[in-house]
Amino acid sequence: MNTTENQQVLMDAALPLLAQKGFHKTKVSDIVKEAGVAQGTFYWHFKNKEAIVLHILKEGERYLLNVIYSGYRKQVGTLSDMTASSQDLMITLFTYAKSNKDYMQLLLKTGQDSDEKIRSQIASTLQAIEQAFASNIARAQELHMLPTTYSNQTLAAMLASLVFGTIERWLFHEGDAVTTLTAEEVAQQIVSFEFFGLRGFPSSHSH
Amino acid sequence: MNTTENQQVLMDAALPLLAQKGFHKTKVSDIVKEAGVAQGTFYWHFKNKEAIVLHILKEGERYLLNVIYSGYRKQVGTLSDMTASSQDLMITLFTYAKSNKDYMQLLLKTGQDSDEKIRSQIASTLQAIEQAFASNIARAQELHMLPTTYSNQTLAAMLASLVFGTIERWLFHEGDAVTTLTAEEVAQQIVSFEFFGLRGFPSSHSH
Amino acid sequence: MNTTENQQVLMDAALPLLAQKGFHKTKVSDIVKEAGVAQGTFYWHFKNKEAIVLHILKEGERYLLNVIYSGYRKQVGTLSDMTASSQDLMITLFTYAKSNKDYMQLLLKTGQDSDEKIRSQIASTLQAIEQAFASNIARAQELHMLPTTYSNQTLAAMLASLVFGTIERWLFHEGDAVTTLTAEEVAQQIVSFEFFGLRGFPSSHSH
Amino acid sequence: MNTTENQQVLMDAALPLLAQKGFHKTKVSDIVKEAGVAQGTFYWHFKNKEAIVLHILKEGERYLLNVIYSGYRKQVGTLSDMTASSQDLMITLFTYAKSNKDYMQLLLKTGQDSDEKIRSQIASTLQAIEQAFASNIARAQELHMLPTTYSNQTLAAMLASLVFGTIERWLFHEGDAVTTLTAEEVAQQIVSFEFFGLRGFPSSHSH
DNA sequence: GATGAATGAGCATTCATTCAT
DNA sequence: TATGAATGAATGCTCATTCAT
Numbered sequence: 089m090n091t092t093e094n095q096q097v098l099m100d101a102a103l104p105l106l107a108q109k110g111f112h113k114t115k116v117s118d119i120v121k122e123a124g125v126a127q128g129t130f131y132w133h134f135k136n137k138e139a140i141v142l143h144i145l146k147e148g149e150r151y152l153l154n155v156i157y158s159g160y161r162k163q164v165g166t167l168s169d170m171t172a173s174s175q176d177l178m179i180t181l182f183t184y185a186k187s188n189k190d191y192m193q194l195l196l197k198t199g200q201d202s203d204e205k206i207r208s209q210i211a212s213t214l215q216a217i218e219q220a221f222a223s224n225i226a227r228a229q230e231l232h233m234l235p236t237t238y239s240n241q242t243l244a245a246m247l248a249s250l251v252f253g254t255i256e257r258w259l260f261h262e263g264d265a266v267t268t269l270t271a272e273e274v275a276q277q278i279v280s281f282e283f284f285g286l287r288g289f290p291s292s293h294s295h
Numbered sequence: 296m297n298t299t300e301n302q303q304v305l306m307d308a309a310l311p312l313l314a315q316k317g318f319h320k321t322k323v324s325d326i327v328k329e330a331g332v333a334q335g336t337f338y339w340h341f342k343n344k345e346a347i348v349l350h351i352l353k354e355g356e357r358y359l360l361n362v363i364y365s366g367y368r369k370q371v372g373t374l375s376d377m378t379a380s381s382q383d384l385m386i387t388l389f390t391y392a393k394s395n396k397d398y399m400q401l402l403l404k405t406g407q408d409s410d411e412k413i414r415s416q417i418a419s420t421l422q423a424i425e426q427a428f429a430s431n432i433a434r435a436q437e438l439h440m441l442p443t444t445y446s447n448q449t450l451a452a453m454l455a456s457l458v459f460g461t462i463e464r465w466l467f468h469e470g471d472a473v474t475t476l477t478a479e480e481v482a483q484q485i486v487s488f489e490f491f492g493l494r495g496f497p498s499s500h501s502h
Numbered sequence: 503m504n505t506t507e508n509q510q511v512l513m514d515a516a517l518p519l520l521a522q523k524g525f526h527k528t529k530v531s532d533i534v535k536e537a538g539v540a541q542g543t544f545y546w547h548f549k550n551k552e553a554i555v556l557h558i559l560k561e562g563e564r565y566l567l568n569v570i571y572s573g574y575r576k577q578v579g580t581l582s583d584m585t586a587s588s589q590d591l592m593i594t595l596f597t598y599a600k601s602n603k604d605y606m607q608l609l610l611k612t613g614q615d616s617d618e619k620i621r622s623q624i625a626s627t628l629q630a631i632e633q634a635f636a637s638n639i640a641r642a643q644e645l646h647m648l649p650t651t652y653s654n655q656t657l658a659a660m661l662a663s664l665v666f667g668t669i670e671r672w673l674f675h676e677g678d679a680v681t682t683l684t685a686e687e688v689a690q691q692i693v694s695f696e697f698f699g700l701r702g703f704p705s706s707h708s709h
Numbered sequence: 710m711n712t713t714e715n716q717q718v719l720m721d722a723a724l725p726l727l728a729q730k731g732f733h734k735t736k737v738s739d740i741v742k743e744a745g746v747a748q749g750t751f752y753w754h755f756k757n758k759e760a761i762v763l764h765i766l767k768e769g770e771r772y773l774l775n776v777i778y779s780g781y782r783k784q785v786g787t788l789s790d791m792t793a794s795s796q797d798l799m800i801t802l803f804t805y806a807k808s809n810k811d812y813m814q815l816l817l818k819t820g821q822d823s824d825e826k827i828r829s830q831i832a833s834t835l836q837a838i839e840q841a842f843a844s845n846i847a848r849a850q851e852l853h854m855l856p857t858t859y860s861n862q863t864l865a866a867m868l869a870s871l872v873f874g875t876i877e878r879w880l881f882h883e884g885d886a887v888t889t890l891t892a893e894e895v896a897q898q899i900v901s902f903e904f905f906g907l908r909g910f911p912s913s914h915s916h
Numbered sequence: 917g918a919t920g921a922a923t924g925a926g927c928a929t930t931c932a933t934t935c936a937t
Numbered sequence: 938t939a940t941g942a943a944t945g946a947a948t949g950c951t952c953a954t955t956c957a958t
Contacts, residue, residue, distance in 0.1 A: 094942080094943085107407070110406055110407035113407075113408060115927065115928085116928065117928090125944090127928095127944080127945065128931085128943065128946095129942080129944070129945095131928090131931095132941090132943065133942095137928070193407070197406050197407050198408075199404050199406020199407070199408060200315065200316060200317035200404050201318055201405075201408035201409070234493055234494060235495050237495050237496075238484050238495065241471070241472030241473070242472050242473055242484055243488070245461060245468075245471060246484065246485065249456055249458075249459070249461045249463070250453060250457045253457065253459060253460045254456045257452045261452075264448070264452060265446055265448030265452065266448070278453065280444075280492075281457075281492060282492050283494055284494065285487075285489050285490040285492040286432065287442065287491065289444075301917085322952065322953085324952075332918075333919045333920055334920060334921090335918065335919050335921095335954095335955085335956080336918055336920095337954095338954065338955075339917060343954075344954095521821070522821065523821065525822055526733040526822045527822060529948065531948075539923090540923045541923085541949095542923050542924060542950095543921080543923070543924095545949090545950065545952095546921060546922065546923095547921095550949075551950095607821070611820050612820045612822075613731055613818050613821070613822060614730060614731035614734075614819070615730075615731030615733045615734055615819075615820055615823070616822070648907055649908065652898050652909065655885070655886030655887070656890070657902070657907055659874075659875060659886065660871055660874075660898065660902045661907065662874065663870055663871050663872075663877070664867055664871045664874065665870075666870070667870020668870045670870070671869075671870065675866075678862070678866060680862070691863055691864075692867065694859070695864070695867045695906060696906050697908055698905065698906045699904040700846065700864055700903055700904055701905065702858050702859065715938085736932085737932060747940045748940080748941060749933095749939065749940050749942095750938080750941095752933065752934075753938065754938095758932065758933095
């Protein structure tokens with residue numbers, strides 16, 4: 089077995105454990121047992137327990153940001169374009185989230201208990217996404233497709249809250265209504281809320 | 296000092312520590328040092344470390360749910376009534392959140408690392424609020440003030456995401472744009488998003 | 503068992519182990535096993551392994567310096583007074599050393615392997631003794647009982663070398679000729695060397 | 710690179726590390742890093758960590774004993790011859806010590822923490838020197854140049870204490886008065902003490 | 917009710933040594 | 938000869954919990 093292999097084997101073993109049990113409750117001995125290597129091997133590849141988490145988070149960030157950035161390419165001219173573009177992004181994002189549940193759990197459900205560096209890395213990933221949202225909103229505001237009543241930063245904060253919170257509920261709140269929806273369905277409902285709030289798409293409701 | 300006093304002293308000492316450091320990194324010895332009592336005293340008042348957290352969370356839940364429930368009393372007849380009512384609630388909620396930062400941090404930033412019972416208690420508090428949102432949306436749907444395209448549960452999930460996520464950013468994400476807003480301002484922006492999405496209040500934007 | 507008791511029990515158990523095996527090879531588990539207490543008890547009384555050694559060394563220093571200082575009280579007027587006074591001191595010192603073999607071993611045979619703080623504490627104890635020698639020599643020089651050809655500091659360094667080295671050989675070099683001598687005998691020979699070098703007391707040798 | 714080269718490279722890398730940090734605190738990984746070879750290479754050349762130290766010590770012993778033995782060649786007829794001869798030896802010895810500080814540090818400051826075999830090898834080197842002293846003293850006693858009041862073994866022990874202790878202070882006790890002296894100066898003062906004790910050369914002091 | 921000394925299971929990390937290539 | 942990844946026993950230290958006083 090060469091270096092790269094075991095490093096990856098360890099990361100693959102660690103991710104589900106970290107996602108489900110959290111940082112402190114995941115023991116290095118659990119990880120190596122799951123990975124099928126000796127305890128010392130862990131420390132050949134990673135400086136300490138914190139390091140493997142950071143490694144996993146940074147790798148995950150690369151993929152995730154790629155998903156986000158590639159989702160925002162389209163030119164938008166009308167409100168309809170915008171919602172369509174947003175919906176594409178959301179479908180991609182939710183699809184990615186579903187097939188990377190463990191990473192998303194690490195990202196969204198790591199609390200104060202973890203080390204500063206880990207919290208900081210997570211915050212930075214989430215910030216990057218929120219910033220992508222903010223840029224997109226800013227562009228739409230420049231094109232006069234969205235009002236400038238509220239700053240794009242504030243709107244992005246709310247949008248990020250909406251998106252991350254919904255992903256969390258969709259993927260992890262067993263028993264909730266949302267958990268039964270497909271990625272396409274959540275995406276559609278998110279976009280409806282994103283642009284029209286609780287009242288939804290104008291066409292879908294007369295008042 | 297009598298029982299009740301020290302029990303409260305311990306809880307008062309524990310809350311900020313738990314909020315800032317999380318469950319595992321808060322040692323019982325930290326709590327008693329801060330409270331100024333002996334280690335043994337802790338175990339006279341609480342079965343174990345988990346117990347004090349549950350106690351704090353349950354006490355906090357009583358106050359918080361009271362805030363939520365009392366905010367939803369008004370009868371609403373028009374969209375305008377609804378947004379006004381919602382805005383009242385949000386102001387109350389954000390005001391409460393701001394003056395109970397530690398408790399909110401415990402509620403919103405406790406991750407997978409904590410014990411099952413603690414996560415469960417937190418989930419249940421958040422569920423109760425989400426359920427209040429759901430009931431309110433259902434009432435509005437019955438009165439035909441909101442479309443029924445999407446289930447009230449799903450809408451409530453999204454609303455809860457929006458509200459909790461925004462509180463988190465507002466209170467804890469130092470450096471973010473939102474953190475500079477007053478409770479009233481966040482409330483207003485939340486309600487705008489709640490009912491009209493990114494596009495905001497109809498009057499504020501013509502397209 | 504009260505605090506003081508166990509703290510002392512641990513120190514009493516640790517000293518012989520540390521003296522014979524050295525710092526690294528003495529395991530905390532060895533100490534507590536010998537002391538008959540739990541591993542945690544050790545850490546209640548001492549911050550870490552280094553701490554107990556420092557504690558032992560400081561306690562030992564108190565006694566040892568007391569022996570040295572109380573040995574230097576006499577007024578000396580003649581060379582004969584001086585050698586008699588020195589011999590008294592040496593007898594006391596060697597007697598103390600013999601009945602505190604473990605402490606002396608810690609003091610004289612702790613090498614580079616120990617922590618900086620420990621080496622520093624040991625150096626400081628030995629320095630104190632060497633300084634006492636230096637003061638005494640200085641006084642004798644002022645009284646013109648010893649030449650000032652060489653600085654009292656240098657002479658003290660050589661005297662300290664002679665004394666500590668001889669103690670080491672006397673107590674720990676099994677098989678050596680010196681080990682068979684009594685405290686009085688070593689003291690006498692040391693003093694002879696101290697004042698007359700290899701040639702010994704003038705009366706004992708004509709050339 | 711051939712065997713011999715790397716073996717020497719490893720020893721050259723190890724000596725300063727062992728001297729300064731001691732046996733336990735010098736890691737094999739430190740040595741190979743310093744030597745610029747792989748960890749496995751170390752174990753091709755040396756059975757284990759102990760082995761390299763023994764190798765270094767034995768090599769050092771060869772040189773050192775050579776210095777000592779070659780210093781004792783002169784025929785001595787008078788006291789003046791003896792002190793001159795001794796001074797030659799001391800100058801050689803102190804000069805050697807100064808240019809082999811690391812080896813001397815290993816020899817003089819290795820404590821109980823090291824392995825038995827290492828301590829034993831060191832003891833044997835020091836013994837050899839002490840024995841050389843003893844032989845020399847014995848010869849002088851036979852020639853009636855030194856009294857036989859005390860056994861040559863005991864006198865050698867004291868002389869060895871004086872010499873080794875002074876070397877230690879001269880080379881390693883930074884801040885001490887002795888450290889500022891040249892090899893010639895220490896040698897002179899040592900010889901003065903060796904033959905006349907604290908009172909020094911007869912010519913230098915009248916009383 | 918309160919104290920604080922004592923307990924001991926638990927865990928991260930280190931490092932000498934091995935061995936397949 | 939040389940490499941460096943892999944091994945796993947060893948150990949210092951933490952901290953929730955207990956309990957005699």
